[in-house]
Amino acid sequence: xxxxxxxxxxxxxxxxxxxxxxxxxxxxxxxxxxxxxxxxxxxxxxxxxxxxxxxxxxxxxxxxxxxxxxxxxxxxxxxxxxxxxxxxxxxxxxxxxxxxxxxxxxxxxxxxxxxxxxxxxxxxxxxxxxxxxxxxxxxxxxxxxxxxxxxxxxxxxxxxxxxxxxxxxxxxxxxxxxxxxxxxxxxxxxxxxxxxxxxxx
Amino acid sequence: xxxxxxxxxxxxxxxxxxxxxxxxxxxxxxxxxxxxxxxxxxxxxxxxxxxxxxxxxxxxxxxxxxxxxxxxxxxxxxxxxxxxxxxxxxxxxxxxxxxxxxxxxxxxxxxxxxxxxxxxxxxxxxxxxxxxxxxxxxxxxxxxxxxxxxxxxxxxxxxxxxxxxxxxxxxxxxxxxxxxxxxxxxxxxxxxxxxxxxxxx
Numbered sequence: 292x293x294x295x296x297x298x299x300x301x302x303x304x305x306x307x308x309x310x311x312x313x314x315x316x317x318x319x320x321x322x323x324x325x326x327x328x329x330x331x332x333x334x335x336x337x338x339x340x341x342x343x344x345x346x347x348x349x350x351x352x353x354x355x356x357x358x359x360x361x362x363x364x365x366x367x368x369x370x371x372x373x374x375x376x377x378x379x380x381x382x383x384x385x386x387x388x389x390x391x392x393x394x395x396x397x398x399x400x401x402x403x404x405x406x407x408x409x410x411x412x413x414x415x416x417x418x419x420x421x422x423x424x425x426x427x428x429x430x431x432x433x434x435x436x437x438x439x440x441x442x443x444x445x446x447x448x449x450x451x452x453x454x455x456x457x458x459x460x461x462x463x464x465x466x467x468x469x470x471x472x473x474x475x476x477x478x479x480x481x482x483x484x485x486x487x488x489x490x491x492x
Numbered sequence: 493x494x495x496x497x498x499x500x501x502x503x504x505x506x507x508x509x510x511x512x513x514x515x516x517x518x519x520x521x522x523x524x525x526x527x528x529x530x531x532x533x534x535x536x537x538x539x540x541x542x543x544x545x546x547x548x549x550x551x552x553x554x555x556x557x558x559x560x561x562x563x564x565x566x567x568x569x570x571x572x573x574x575x576x577x578x579x580x581x582x583x584x585x586x587x588x589x590x591x592x593x594x595x596x597x598x599x600x601x602x603x604x605x606x607x608x609x610x611x612x613x614x615x616x617x618x619x620x621x622x623x624x625x626x627x628x629x630x631x632x633x634x635x636x637x638x639x640x641x642x643x644x645x646x647x648x649x650x651x652x653x654x655x656x657x658x659x660x661x662x663x664x665x666x667x668x669x670x671x672x673x674x675x676x677x678x679x680x681x682x683x684x685x686x687x688x689x690x691x692x693x
Contacts (some may be wrong), residue, residue, distance in 0.1 A: 341589060
């Protein structure tokens, strides 16, 4: 059975849970609290030398880190990953967009507001995250203006990866009121079979 | 024929050229200079709404952005991408590591030192990039300590993606002298058939 080492309120970890649940894959979940140094122990660094959650243990001693690589592995040959070469590349394109142009702004802003020990001290950093976050949301809004999902007209890993932090973007101070296509899409994602909400452990 | 819109001295763009050359795929290259606003024109934003290079035109009107998604598309079913499901996921894991934990430090430091109009004004930002860059190099060094290449003992997209900015890390002020495994691996990559150096347009 797949073992997940993750943090329930992390969007990156939530992606993994969403895919496991959507595909009805059995798994165990070990809650990791990085604020207590749990991603910096020798045991954890043996699982992922980069010291980040999520990491999965696929079979005893076989670990795989990086949320978007994990979901690609899990969804291999499933309806969540298109079989067509170009559509598969488009899913990957959204996954890399998410990690480079979306997460570093939207997830980091949320972290500063919700999980930092002293949010007021982070105000300048928080403000520096807003323009990039809104740029990412504008790219998403445009992509969803005429399409129900991000790739090929159906629900894929691209939607799961982008949903993870977009649906909690308000916790980082982003106002989704001006993004009607994103809001409709968030509702469509949450209505998918096997959908599981992000909840505290 | 594939059309690349790219910047020759960008590591992200260099990955695409390395894969095209390694696989002997015919292509044209249109040089884009973001410092002249060429990634912000309506024409360019129609190709990639996120306004970044590289973007490829696979056939007339069919565009694909994101360097690592592009190289996955190009190398599909080639020796540069393993056919084994787990090894393929390990390649993706390195590609996401590169975009999240390596490029934002090592490529950005290089940009500030080499391409910024006023590098001294960027000293604080540059210094903030060093610890993360060295952490990424330590993860790479560890992975290469007992292995000739990053995944499965042979040359793959993971090596190409990590090579692109690692081999010019010194231009951002990173000292590779303390990373012997990385230096040996850089030489092995540069000795691959079809290898093409990064050169100014």
